[in-house]
Amino acid sequence: MADTLLSIRDLRLEGRAERGWVPILKGVDLDLKRGEVLGLIGESGAGKSTLGLAAMGYVRDGTRFAGGSVTFDGRDLLKLSPRERRRLRGNRIAYVAQSAAASFNPAHRLIDQYSEGPVIHGVMSKAQAEADARELYAKMRLPDPDRIGFRYPHQVSGGQLQRAMTAMAMASRPDLIVFDEPTTALDVTTQIEVLGAIRDIVAEFDTAAIYITHDLAVVAQMADRIKVIRHGEEVEEAPTREMLAAPREDYTRSLWAVREFRADPAPAPAPDEKPVLSVSHVTASYRTGPAVLQDVTFDIHPGRTLAVVGESGSGKSTAARVITGLLPPDGGEIRLGGEVLPPRLADRSREQLRRVQMIYQMADTALNPRQTLREIVGRPARFYRGLRGRDLDRDIRQLLEDVELDPDEFIDRYPGELSGGQKQRVGILRALAARPDVIICDEVTSALDQIVADGILRLLKRLQVEHGLSYMFITHDIATVRAIADHVVVMQNGHVVEQGPKAEMFAPPHAAYTDLLLSSVPEMDPDWLTRRRGEMRA
Amino acid sequence: MRTLRLLSSAPPTALFGMTVIALYALVVILAPWIAPHGQTEIVGLEFEPWGGDYVLGTDNLGRDMLSRMIYGIRNSVTIALLTTLLSFALGSVLGLLAATLGGWIDQVLSRLVDVLMAIPAILFALLLLTITGTGIAQMIAIIAVLEATRVFRLTRATAMNVSVMDFVEAARLRGEGTGWIIRREILPNITSPLIAEFGLRFCFVFLAISALSFLGLGIQPPTADLGAMVRDNAALITFGDMVPLLPAAAIALLTIAVNFVVDWMLHRASGLKS
Numbered sequence: 001m002a003d004t005l006l007s008i009r010d011l012r013l014e015g016r017a018e019r020g021w022v023p024i025l026k027g028v029d030l031d032l033k034r035g036e037v038l039g040l041i042g043e044s045g046a047g048k049s050t051l052g053l054a055a056m057g058y059v060r061d062g063t064r065f066a067g068g069s070v071t072f073d074g075r076d077l078l079k080l081s082p083r084e085r086r087r088l089r090g091n092r093i094a095y096v097a098q099s100a101a102a103s104f105n106p107a108h109r110l111i112d113q114y115s116e117g118p119v120i121h122g123v124m125s126k127a128q129a130e131a132d133a134r135e136l137y138a139k140m141r142l143p144d145p146d147r148i149g150f151r152y153p154h155q156v157s158g159g160q161l162q163r164a165m166t167a168m169a170m171a172s173r174p175d176l177i178v179f180d181e182p183t184t185a186l187d188v189t190t191q192i193e194v195l196g197a198i199r200d201i202v203a204e205f206d207t208a209a210i211y212i213t214h215d216l217a218v219v220a221q222m223a224d225r226i227k228v229i230r231h232g233e234e235v236e237e238a239p240t241r242e243m244l245a246a247p248r249e250d251y252t253r254s255l256w257a258v259r260e261f262r263a264d265p266a267p268a269p270a271p272d273e274k275p276v277l278s279v280s281h282v283t284a285s286y287r288t289g290p291a292v293l294q295d296v297t298f299d300i301h302p303g304r305t306l307a308v309v310g311e312s313g314s315g316k317s318t319a320a321r322v323i324t325g326l327l328p329p330d331g332g333e334i335r336l337g338g339e340v341l342p343p344r345l346a347d348r349s350r351e352q353l354r355r356v357q358m359i360y361q362m363a364d365t366a367l368n369p370r371q372t373l374r375e376i377v378g379r380p381a382r383f384y385r386g387l388r389g390r391d392l393d394r395d396i397r398q399l400l401e402d403v404e405l406d407p408d409e410f411i412d413r414y415p416g417e418l419s420g421g422q423k424q425r426v427g428i429l430r431a432l433a434a435r436p437d438v439i440i441c442d443e444v445t446s447a448l449d450q451i452v453a454d455g456i457l458r459l460l461k462r463l464q465v466e467h468g469l470s471y472m473f474i475t476h477d478i479a480t481v482r483a484i485a486d487h488v489v490v491m492q493n494g495h496v497v498e499q500g501p502k503a504e505m506f507a508p509p510h511a512a513y514t515d516l517l518l519s520s521v522p523e524m525d526p527d528w529l530t531r532r533r534g535e536m537r538a
Numbered sequence: 539m540r541t542l543r544l545l546s547s548a549p550p551t552a553l554f555g556m557t558v559i560a561l562y563a564l565v566v567i568l569a570p571w572i573a574p575h576g577q578t579e580i581v582g583l584e585f586e587p588w589g590g591d592y593v594l595g596t597d598n599l600g601r602d603m604l605s606r607m608i609y610g611i612r613n614s615v616t617i618a619l620l621t622t623l624l625s626f627a628l629g630s631v632l633g634l635l636a637a638t639l640g641g642w643i644d645q646v647l648s649r650l651v652d653v654l655m656a657i658p659a660i661l662f663a664l665l666l667l668t669i670t671g672t673g674i675a676q677m678i679a680i681i682a683v684l685e686a687t688r689v690f691r692l693t694r695a696t697a698m699n700v701s702v703m704d705f706v707e708a709a710r711l712r713g714e715g716t717g718w719i720i721r722r723e724i725l726p727n728i729t730s731p732l733i734a735e736f737g738l739r740f741c742f743v744f745l746a747i748s749a750l751s752f753l754g755l756g757i758q759p760p761t762a763d764l765g766a767m768v769r770d771n772a773a774l775i776t777f778g779d780m781v782p783l784l785p786a787a788a789i790a791l792l793t794i795a796v797n798f799v800v801d802w803m804l805h806r807a808s809g810l811k812s
Binding site: 324325326345348350353357358360362365366367368369370371379380383384430434 | 703704705707708710711712713714722723726727
């Protein structure tokens, strides 16, 4: 085919493990025409990032090519010398990483990093590159494109940085760009701008792209074709509309189905029912700087789930810190079961501490890597409930069974020997072992794949019913709110913008900010982005 | 079984280091049995040559050099080990407290350490020894305190990295006391850098003690000691005799051996493959 830009045949790749090499990619084929956008989706560990990098002829440390070919514009990248490969990269093939903040050098200005590539490859002079950068910054709709390049990476926002990164990848007008989850770390309202900008610029320069993501709704907006990867193998590939309308494989269908989990909402609390936890008129600030919470008031009712939504910086995590006593508020009070909680953690009784537990976003850092599950889960049971010896052992085993982890297999394992989803289950268990009334869940599913996250949400819902738990669910993901919330609090800049039962919150009329938040969540409809941007412009 | 596999993966430098350390350990433990003579016993004439009755000859007072070497290693290594242990007990406990409690405790301790570290250690030690008078106990105490400042810095820095982790916050929220948080949550996660640091600190302490003894401010005669032995026999070097280099070599060999092993351990802990 004359217009085929990239052709990968039977690509096999191995990674180093404890004993020898294990396959990561098991013979994947991929074809990409000029100007075409291919969406690559799958769970983490499926091999999609590895495949994306391999398309550039690159392997990470600890991995190696085991066979197959990667033909880019008629040349097999795997057979080129490292020098020739390097000349292609950054020049004809570019890469945009998930975290632009981590990929930019914090010590150099954006525009200097922009011009580095073209100048090294001898495509442009420094002055040309800078003029070109301004033009591309404008095309990426960055504010103040003439001057933004002269700022340092920490002086611009995450969404702007991600766009600057895309502009940088475009600097030498490559034929192919690999996007590796470029919007995963962004808030929905920022994501929509970045997605639009990427789509326009790729179309304008007729650049081929591989768009890697685990978010189906995003890939539906961006890609002409979608390829589903699992365990290093292709599950299926089809044009976007075709696949969305009629996925052939069971696995693809299960990917499509996860977003449809809806817990049965608990009945609305009776008017005279006492909340288990109530936050009233709380104002809080860090040692220096303005108030991060201003007059925040909400109640959590027994057996219900309160979702707190907002962008990063809206104060939702600070609210959790105030409730747990890590940050004593400047004003207002918190009541637990009717009694006022002392503002400082150190002044609270063990019984008060037991009743409010917390589950963290990153299970990796939330579990001590040097403690076995027996210690991690057993400690709260021992600490709060005084269980010892055989009683303690029985309790730990019962808890593990509760979350479908076989006690005989798992009880003496360390967190490092668990998968991401299993770690998060252990995080839930640690909270549960205290027999709490309220559990604060801080973005507990946002670091997980959709399928795993779905499993965690179902588990939390089941535990809520079995143990009569109340949840405070902090999230920026509207899909999670839809799935699990009974009551929703929307926060922005430290204020509660709007709150009410879920059904009311998802039905118009909304407060302006709620409306923006809701309408920015990508939908599976491939025309959603086009339509939404039309509305925003209008 | 696991130990064997681990050893077989060690590079030759580390194996060499471990062998040397093991030999020194044997000498330290078995000194009274393997030394042909007592450490202060005058057995012959002054500066007798190598060979014959005395394998390494005799020293400036006519004591058997080999026996002096064996006891010298025993004395110097034991004192250095003791001093290092003391400096770790002090430095790591305070470092952990500073990192875990923070606030004014951290401020006071850190500034105090800054002050101590601002003065060159060996000069400071000399000054303090002049004030307190020479003696093994004073020397151990002074060097332990000075080295503890380095241990404090390392412990505090590594413990800080761990103490911001969510699992430590979870323990705080649970209501755990400072003791538990330090012992069960933080300490297990910083043991490998601390063990490596122990090896390095031991080397510095060993060198510092030898230096002070060489200057006559450390271990006092007639007790055998590697640093003092260099000085006692230093005159011989002008006659082209290498005897004074023997205790010096014994110091160098152990220092290098420990460094090899520490390098390997740090390398393993950092997870680098090559």
